Structure formats: C-alpha cells, structure tokens
Amino acid sequence: MLDFRKITAQSALYNFHAHTPYCDGHAPMEDFVKEAIGQRFTHFGFSPHSPLQFESSCNMSRESVLQYFVEVNRLKSLYSNKINLYASMEIDYTDEFGPSNEYFAELPLDYRIGSVHFIPSFVDATQYVDIDGRPEGFIEKMHIYFHDDIEAVIRSFYAQSLKMVEAGGFDIIGHFDKIGFNAEAFKAGITRNEWYDKLVLQLFEAIMDSRYVIEVNTKAWEQRRRFYPDVKFFHLLKKYDCTVLVNSDAHYPDRINSGRMEAMRLLG
16 A cells, blocks of 8 residues: 555645546546646546446446556556656445455555445335436436435445445545535535434544545535535544545546645645
8 A cells, every 4th residue: 555644744746536538537647647747746646436336427347447557557657757656446335346346456556445426226225326426416316216315315325335444445435425515405404413423423433443544535626615525524634643635536637636725724
C-alpha cells in the first residue's frame, strides 16, 4: 500500500480518484495527466469504476481491464520524470461481489478504493439499483424500486457500507456519506436527524477500527456546495488520528483540483 500519510504531508497537489473513458470519464487518460502536470501535481491516480457481476453503463467491462493497464503503463513510461502515476479502481461493493473478491486481488493495482453505489431493490432483492446518480433520477428510482421509503434506503446504504468495511480488500473508503445528498433532495432535513448521525458515526468507528484511509470527496463542491463526507462530520476526521485524502473524483481533466483547496482549508 502507498504511504498516503507521507504523500499528503509532502504535497497538497495530488488526486487519487479520477475516472477514465473505460468507465464514465469524459476525456482520454493522457489529457488528465497533461492537466495534472500543468497544475504541478506530484501524484495522480486513475480509479475507474470496477467491473461488476451485472451490466452497468458507468462501470468498466472485464474486457476493457487489460486495455486500461496497458494505457496506464504507457503513460507512466512517458511521464514518469514529471509526475507519479498510479493504477487503481473504485470497486463497488454488493453482497455477492466487492473489493475482497479474489478477482481484484489478482490485478496489478497500486491501491483500491471501496465504495457503495448500489443497494438491493425493495421490490426484487436480487436486483441492485444505482442510487448515486442525479437527484431527479434518484427520486424516480425511489418510486419504482424503494416504495418511497427514504429512511430504509439510507439504512440499507449504511448497512451495505458496514459489510464492505468488514469484508475488507481495499485501502481507501470513498465518499462514505454520499447518500446524504440525494436523500436531502428527496426529503429535506432527513440527514439532520439524530439517527442519521448515529449511522455515520457507527460506520466511521468501523473504518477507524480497520484503519482505512478516508476520502474527503470534493466532486460536488463547486455546483452543490457539498463534500462527502459532509462538512458537519469533519470534526470526526480532526478528532481521530486517521489518514485523510482530499480527492476530486474527477470525470473531466479541468476538475482534478475542483473543491480540494476549500476542503483542505476547512480541515485545517
């Protein structure tokens, strides 16, 4: 595993969460590298959404995995004298598949991000539904798949996240309260309940017990003024001796530093 604590102590110009055309990224990987070099970044990691056991338009196919590593290695050979580049994946956890699966253990990844984007449908538990998209799509899915029961969806998300932490197989936990944004879009004020904070705290304590690196995800800051985890939980990051990475979850090259400086300032 990379020494993320050392890297962050030496430089603020890093990003370990960025997507590629092999998943839902919107530019060639080399464009991200050139942008990172132009902004004087010292470390940059690619983390496409991993293959799943079912089809998803946002995730890599297994057939594209080899191409991905070939491209990372090509870029490393071209730019190693200017920037440190890394190959990772943002690995989705479901009950049948996830970061601890031997498939990922056999891949030459420099680090692994564990994230939850899918939870089981309340209509058909064998069907996993993406709850990570735009609010309007999330609200529609609430009607179709979840009986409009937002509290149950939130609890399912955190239960899924706890299972992922217990199963292991990753280094960094990605955007661990991201459900909060779409939940608020469906029912304003829902994340200001005491029970919501208890779910976050329970997950945070499990993360600390396993000593995972925690991501502060800044992707939504410029458009939505939201970090993941939300700024109201930053006191937990400050209180405990945990390693924190501030990542922009970039899908476009010009967003590799989006929101990062603001998050670092608030983290102090």
